[in-house]
Amino acid sequence: MNTIFRSPLTDGDLRRRASIFTILDEIGEALDLTETQFERARQSYNAVGEWISGSDDPILVKTLVYLQGSSALGTAVKPIGRDEFDVDLICFCAAVSVGISPTQLKAAVGNRLREHKTYAPILQEKKRCWRLDYKGDFHLDLSPTIANPRCHNDGELVPDRKLREWHPTNPRAYKAKFDERAALKPRLTRRMVAMQRDQATVEPFPAYQSAKGILRRTVQLLKRHRDLFFEHNTDEIAPISVVITTLAMRAYEYCIYRHVFEDELDVLVETIRMMPHFIERPIIDGQQAYAVWNETTQGENFAEGWNKDARKAKAFYDWHENALADFEALRDGVGQDTLALNMQRSFGDRVANNVLEKHISTVSGARKTNSLLVAPTIGLTTTKAAAATTAVPSNTFFGDQ
Numbered sequence: 001m002n003t004i005f006r007s008p009l010t011d012g013d014l015r016r017r018a019s020i021f022t023i024l025d026e027i028g029e030a031l032d033l034t035e036t037q038f039e040r041a042r043q044s045y046n047a048v049g050e051w052i053s054g055s056d057d058p059i060l061v062k063t064l065v066y067l068q069g070s071s072a073l074g075t076a077v078k079p080i081g082r083d084e085f086d087v088d089l090i091c092f093c094a095a096v097s098v099g100i101s102p103t104q105l106k107a108a109v110g111n112r113l114r115e116h117k118t119y120a121p122i123l124q125e126k127k128r129c130w131r132l133d134y135k136g137d138f139h140l141d142l143s144p145t146i147a148n149p150r151c152h153n154d155g156e157l158v159p160d161r162k163l164r165e166w167h168p169t170n171p172r173a174y175k176a177k178f179d180e181r182a183a184l185k186p187r188l189t190r191r192m193v194a195m196q197r198d199q200a201t202v203e204p205f206p207a208y209q210s211a212k213g214i215l216r217r218t219v220q221l222l223k224r225h226r227d228l229f230f231e232h233n234t235d236e237i238a239p240i241s242v243v244i245t246t247l248a249m250r251a252y253e254y255c256i257y258r259h260v261f262e263d264e265l266d267v268l269v270e271t272i273r274m275m276p277h278f279i280e281r282p283i284i285d286g287q288q289a290y291a292v293w294n295e296t297t298q299g300e301n302f303a304e305g306w307n308k309d310a311r312k313a314k315a316f317y318d319w320h321e322n323a324l325a326d327f328e329a330l331r332d333g334v335g336q337d338t339l340a341l342n343m344q345r346s347f348g349d350r351v352a353n354n355v356l357e358k359h360i361s362t363v364s365g366a367r368k369t370n371s372l373l374v375a376p377t378i379g380l381t382t383t384k385a386a387a388a389t390t391a392v393p394s395n396t397f398f399g400d401q
Contacts, residue, residue, distance in 0.1 A: 001187075002259050009262055019359075020330060020339065021264045026355045027347055028217040031077045031224055033085055033138075041071070041087045041138050048119070048132065048140065052091060052112050059108040062095040065142070068171035070241060073178050074212060075219040080227050080348065085138040090171055092145050092156060102128070102159030102166060105144045113142075127161040145169065148297065155297035173296035181249045182215040186267045187260040215252045218268050219245050224347050225323050230315070237315040242302045243292050247275040254278075265331040272324050276317070279303065336360075 009017075033041070049065030069088035070076040076085055091109055110130050113119045124131040129143040145156040146166070153173050157166035212220070222244050230238035251274035252267075261267050280291040289307045294300035306313040326346045333342050343352035 001257075014263060016334070017263050017265045017331065021268075023339075023343070023355060023359050024221060024268075024330070025212070025217055026359060027224075027343070027351060028212060028220040030351055030355055031220055031347075032074075032212075033071070033076050033078075037085065037138060038071075040134075041085075041140070044132070044134065044138075045087070045089050045140055048089070048113075048142065049091075051116055051119070052109065055112045057108055057112065059093060059096050059100065059105065060112060062093070064090075064092040064094065066090055066092070066172070068143075068175070070223075070245075072171070072175050073219075073245065074216050075223065075241075075245060077220050077223045077227070080231060083136060084134075087138050087140050089140055089142045090145050090156070090158075091142050092147075094147060096146055098146065098149065098157065098166060100146065102163040105146065106130075106159060106163060109142065109144045128159045128163060151297045153296055168294075168297045168299040170294060170297040170300070174294060177296055178215075178245070178249050181253045182213050184215075184253060184256040186214065186256055186264070188263055189260050214264055214267055215249060215271075218252065218271055219248050221268075221327075221347070222248060222272065222323060224351075225326065226319055228346070228348055229319050229322060235311065237309065237311045239312075239316045239319060240302070240305070243316070244275075246292050246294070246302055247278050248272075250278040251275045269324070269327050269331055272320075272327055276320060 045065055045067070049063065052060055052065065053063045055061070066072075066089065067087070068090045069086075071085070071087045076087075078085065093105060093109075096105065106128065110123070110125065113123050113130060113132070119132055122133045122135075124133055126141065129141045132140040132142070134140070143158055145158045148155040148157045148166075148168055148170075151168060151170065153170060155168055155170040155173065158169045159165075160167050223241055226238055226244065248271060252271045254274055254277075255261075255267060255270050259270065261270070278292070280293065281288055282291050283289070284291075284307065287307075290303040290313050291301045292303040294302060303313075306316070323346075326342065330339070330342045330346065333339055340352065340356055343356060346352075
């Protein structure tokens with residue numbers, strides 16, 4: 001197993017980086033669905049599922065509506081410029097086989113939704129799904145699927161955008177694979193060194209255990225960075241979320257098994273660095289193509305669009321180079337002003353400023369009362385209740401004395 005060492009880190013460096021990672025976690029939390037939004041969305045899609053499965057149409061008698069995409073993975077990010085989240089759903093129709101056409105299945109779902117007095121006024125037709133638009137809160141995008149008899153992993157088939165063909169997919173197995181990787185814990189050498197130095201003391205630089213974990217936060221932060229990077233681009237060439245998510249989770253797993261790290265920021269940056277290594281270049285129809293395969297079913301290439309529009313592959317690599325540089329700057333930057341500028345550039349002025357102001361206010365208040373602590377499995381904290389704690393020396397966390 002390789003150890004990632006870039007330069008010797010002082011105790012002050014580690015505290016600064018622990019604080020930066022805490023702030024990144026708080027930015028991810030600010031971009032996420034609130035518990036209230038998630039609960040409202042859950043109640044809404046459960047009701048939609050009950051309504052569809054209650055239809056007399058034989059196509060819909062055995063349906064399962066479930067979350068897919070970022071809401072299911074816990075990597076949702078608030079869109080720039082609006083408050084509504086896109087909540088992606090699958091409407092799995094188990095009663096029908098591949099003999100049905102994508103057009104017929106989609107129409108059956110839409111007709112059933114139109115029969116509901118609440119759904120009809122907020123129903124919008126998209127290329128291969130139906131949208132229920134709860135304005136100011138969230139959208140429910142409902143994609144119909146059927147069982148894929150050729151997939152031995154309980155895969156499904158979803159209509160293509162032109163409603164001409166069935167394409168393989170497997171949202172449930174994909175979520176299981178993502179959850180498995182997100183549960184992996186990195187090995188941090190500085191924690192072990194700290195414990196070996198004095199077995200009687202509390203670990204002064206613990207792994208920060210956010211509710212989301214490193215992988216989920218990494219995906220959220222990358223998606224926000226992408227949204228800003230392509231905010232004014234109208235060509236629809238930005239990397240789609242499932243490409244970012246798939247590359248990140250494969251890179252994260254690789255890093256966890258191959259490396260030992262100084263701290264969580266090194267894990268995050270190295271994961272980003274390794275993402276392009278999992279883009280394959282197979283020969284398809286006699287031409288070298290791009291592929292980011294869905295490992296949970298056969299034949300789903302998340303980078304398929306790159307092979308139809310060469311600008312999309314270039315857009316990914318341009319964005320990735322910029323993202324890696326920005327996250328390295330966040331990790332290595334010293335000084336509160338530098339941190340603020342890097343955060344604003346990467347995540348937007350509004351989100352970055354709100355989180356930074358709140359964080360600095362909390363840290364300053366705790367420092368004045370000598371109640372700022374570092375605790376194992378928690379990180380920076382102001383409470384002694386959770387575990388044994390170590391008082392933090394009286395310097396800032398941004399490299400300023």
